[in-house]
Amino acid sequence: MELNNTAHAPLLDIQHVTYAYPLQKTQAEKDAPSPAVLRDVSLQIRQGEYIALLGHNGSGKSTLARLCNALLLPDRGRVLVAGQDTRDATQQQAIRQQIGMVFQNPDNQIIATVVEDDAAWSLALQGFPATLIRERVDAALAAVGLEHARHQMPHQLSGGQRQRLAIAGILALRPRCIIADEATSMLDPSSRQDIVALLSRLHREFGLTIIHVTHLLEEVVQAQRIVLMEQGQIVQEGTPATIWHDIERLRALKLIIPDTFTLTTRLRAAGFPLSAEAVTIDAIEKGLIGAESNY
Numbered sequence: 114m115e116l117n118n119t120a121h122a123p124l125l126d127i128q129h130v131t132y133a134y135p136l137q138k139t140q141a142e143k144d145a146p147s148p149a150v151l152r153d154v155s156l157q158i159r160q161g162e163y164i165a166l167l168g169h170n171g172s173g174k175s176t177l178a179r180l181c182n183a184l185l186l187p188d189r190g191r192v193l194v195a196g197q198d199t200r201d202a203t204q205q206q207a208i209r210q211q212i213g214m215v216f217q218n219p220d221n222q223i224i225a226t227v228v229e230d231d232a233a234w235s236l237a238l239q240g241f242p243a244t245l246i247r248e249r250v251d252a253a254l255a256a257v258g259l260e261h262a263r264h265q266m267p268h269q270l271s272g273g274q275r276q277r278l279a280i281a282g283i284l285a286l287r288p289r290c291i292i293a294d295e296a297t298s299m300l301d302p303s304s305r306q307d308i309v310a311l312l313s314r315l316h317r318e319f320g321l322t323i324i325h326v327t328h329l330l331e332e333v334v335q336a337q338r339i340v341l342m343e344q345g346q347i348v349q350e351g352t353p354a355t356i357w358h359d360i361e362r363l364r365a366l367k368l369i370i371p372d373t374f375t376l377t378t379r380l381r382a383a384g385f386p387l388s389a390e391a392v393t394i395d396a397i398e399k400g401l402i403g404a405e406s407n408y
């Protein structure tokens with residue numbers, strides 16, 4: 114779903130960004146610049162896109178994610194969020210509200226002792242009227258499938274449910290974009306799939322821009338565009354099909370190739386008319402049944 118007001122400016126415009134973490138603040142080290150973890154990175158993301166930021170550990174994904182919502186500021190280059198520079202201190206709160214971030218560990222994002230209070234936390238802090246808070250929290254809990262748990266205590270929820278609660282807290286702020294930074298990595302396989310499915314649904318139903326940050330190939334098959342990172346730079350961008358095309362390259366970038374990807378590659382090499390995008394069990398099955406019915 115595309116919104117009209119985005120014809121001019123992309124939601125996120127990352128222009129030639131270079132960033133290094135400050136070294137420990139000792140006088141001796143002050144003048145020596147630490148090595149840049151992001152080097153001349155440029156990327157535009159439109160409102161309503163579903164992007165995967167993919168790369169192995171240490172490639173700079175989390176640093177780039179934090180630059181997108183003014184948690185970090187660029188040393189060189191600039192980051193514009195709906196046209197606003199993240200270095201503009203008067204805009205930073207609004208920017209963080211528009212670009213919500215979900216992190217690895219849901220427990221670091223949960224504050225209150227009752228589910229509905231937790232989802233309401235940021236709104237309450239900003240002094241919104243109770244009726245508006247109630248309305249937004251109801252909608253957010255419904256969107257993540259936690260209405261039934263509203264009076265429970267967060268620690269009674271499963272890891273996957275706690276991560277969904279963290280997402281509800283962000284949704285209550287009505288963001289334009291959610292960045293999920295390895296948001297599934299502490300969860301069991303079925304909760305992982307739930308979170309990926311939820312992000313996909315939020316994209317589809319609400320037109321939310323999704324940036325899914327991960328090192329797992331199997332989590333990015335739903336994305337419209339994949340941005341591949343290596344050593345602080347973007348090394349490739351494209352649709353899943355273009356990215357899957359070169360499995361050896363993905364392997365060289367130290368990504369773990371799921372068995373389904375290998376199977377698709379072998380079946381294609383053996384002459385089965387499967388598309389390169391058919392990398393899930395469902396898609397492979399569909400492809401093969403389709404092929405069989407042609408004989």
Ligand SMILES: Nc1ncnc2c1ncn2[C@@H]1O[C@H](COP(=O)(O)OP(=O)(O)O)[C@@H](O)[C@H]1O
Nearest residue numbers: 134135150168169170171172173174175176177
């Ligand atoms: N707070 C920090 N201080 C210093 N170096 C950091 C910090 N966070 C990350 N780094 C370094 O920056 C590089 C990129 O890290 P990161 O953005 O976390 O990558 P990714 O999310 O892809 O694993 C790594 O070499 C990492 O060690």
Ligand SMILES: [Mg+2]
Nearest residue numbers: 174175176295
């Ligand atoms: Mg990371």
